[in-house]
Amino acid sequence: MDPLWFPVKSFNPKEFLVLIVDDVRSNLKVVGAILDRVGYSTTFATSGEQAFERMKKSKPDLILMDIMMPEMDGIEVCKKIKGISQYEEIPIIFVTASHENKMIMEAFKQGAVDYITKPFKSGELLARVKIHLELKYTRDELRKNLIELNKLATTDGLTGVLNRRHLFILAEQEFNRVCRYGNSFSVFILDVDYFKMINDTYGHTVGDETLKAIAQTTQSLLRNVDLFGRFGGEEFVGFLPETNSEDAFKVAERIRQTIANLNLEIDNNILRITVSIGLATYASTDPEIDEMLKRADLALYEAKRRGRNQVLVYQDNLS
Numbered sequence: 522m523d524p525l526w527f528p529v530k531s532f533n534p535k536e537f538l539v540l541i542v543d544d545v546r547s548n549l550k551v552v553g554a555i556l557d558r559v560g561y562s563t564t565f566a567t568s569g570e571q572a573f574e575r576m577k578k579s580k581p582d583l584i585l586m587d588i589m590m591p592e593m594d595g596i597e598v599c600k601k602i603k604g605i606s607q608y609e610e611i612p613i614i615f616v617t618a619s620h621e622n623k624m625i626m627e628a629f630k631q632g633a634v635d636y637i638t639k640p641f642k643s644g645e646l647l648a649r650v651k652i653h654l655e656l657k658y659t660r661d662e663l664r665k666n667l668i669e670l671n672k673l674a675t676t677d678g679l680t681g682v683l684n685r686r687h688l689f690i691l692a693e694q695e696f697n698r699v700c701r702y703g704n705s706f707s708v709f710i711l712d713v714d715y716f717k718m719i720n721d722t723y724g725h726t727v728g729d730e731t732l733k734a735i736a737q738t739t740q741s742l743l744r745n746v747d748l749f750g751r752f753g754g755e756e757f758v759g760f761l762p763e764t765n766s767e768d769a770f771k772v773a774e775r776i777r778q779t780i781a782n783l784n785l786e787i788d789n790n791i792l793r794i795t796v797s798i799g800l801a802t803y804a805s806t807d808p809e810i811d812e813m814l815k816r817a818d819l820a821l822y823e824a825k826r827r828g829r830n831q832v833l834v835y836q837d838n839l840s
Contacts, residue, residue, distance in 0.1 A: 534560035537654055540581035542566045542598065543616070544590045552585060552616070555643045556650070569593035569601070576602075581611060583654055585646075588617040588628060588636075596624075596631050603632035610660070612653040616641070679729055680736035682757070683750030689810070691748050692760045696810040699762075699803055706803035707761040707769035708810075710817045711739065711776070714795045714829040716755035723790055730787045731794060738783065739776050758814070766802040766834055773798045773832040781830060795830035797821060802835075 566572035588595040615636040675687040699706040720728040748760040799821025816835040824833035
């Protein structure tokens with residue numbers, strides 16, 4: 522399915538909550554009756570303060586509000602609503618007896634999407650409410666799809682961690698910063714031991730679940746500033762900003778031990794999984810990030826040669 526495509530939803534008023542704000546109770550009853558008749562859920566407020574109380578209890582999909590109210594008028598209420606991130610996307614339609622252009626322009630300036638002048642016909646009110654609810658639904662769906670597109674572009678579809686492309690975009694930015702300021706910077710490459718045997722013995726579904734578990738476990742042991750993603754196959758790469766070789770070893774060893782103690786239960790199979798990790802730290806002579814990765818890869822190769830299930834820091838004699 523095209524990620525930008527979404528189905529046209531059949532409009533159902535019963536799925537929407539409309540907050541009506543007016544200091545005149547008879548107006549609340551009239552507007553409420555019109556909306557109730559076609560199936561909208563409604564809630565009421567007689568002041569700006571009460572409107573915020575209602576919104577805390579149940580977030581409305583749309584607000585119909587009188588402009589002229591005592592204490593806090595509708596325009597001021599609108600301004601405050603639009604200043605709160607969780608409410609700023611709620612469409613606000615003003616209901617007013619005023620034809621003063623300056624006031625109407627101020628209402629739009631503060632975030633209103635439409636206005637209806639009194640007296641109005643019920644058909645006009647319902648049409649404006651419906652169109653702005655449909656527009657809100659369309660915007661919400663587009664936003665969800667953009668979030669999903671960004672996720673697809675930046676994360677590995679199987680494990681949920683960063684994909685290789687986005688991992689290295691972020692890592693290059695960090696590497697450039699390290700080159701400029703000379704901060705500590707370490708990288709590790711993690712490889713699942715005997716992964717081919719897991720696939721051959723239990724099947725690719727179990728193999729996939731194994732990779733997910735390792736990715737999620739490793740991610741949970743890293744800081745928010747660390748970068749971690751899938752390099753390809755059963756290999757993962759982590760970049761550790763502001764981390765020297767000694768501290769990076771502690772991080773990698775904690776990851777190795779935690780994974781070794783997982784004893785995963787997958788499809789009634791208890792799997793003891795181990796990983797090998799090669800580690801390298803930035804040197805001022807590194808012209809690019811690939812030099813660090815080459816050293817980490819050499820350390821990983823040696824860790825596997827020595828029997829696997831261990832962390833090895835690159836030393837010059839491994840070259």
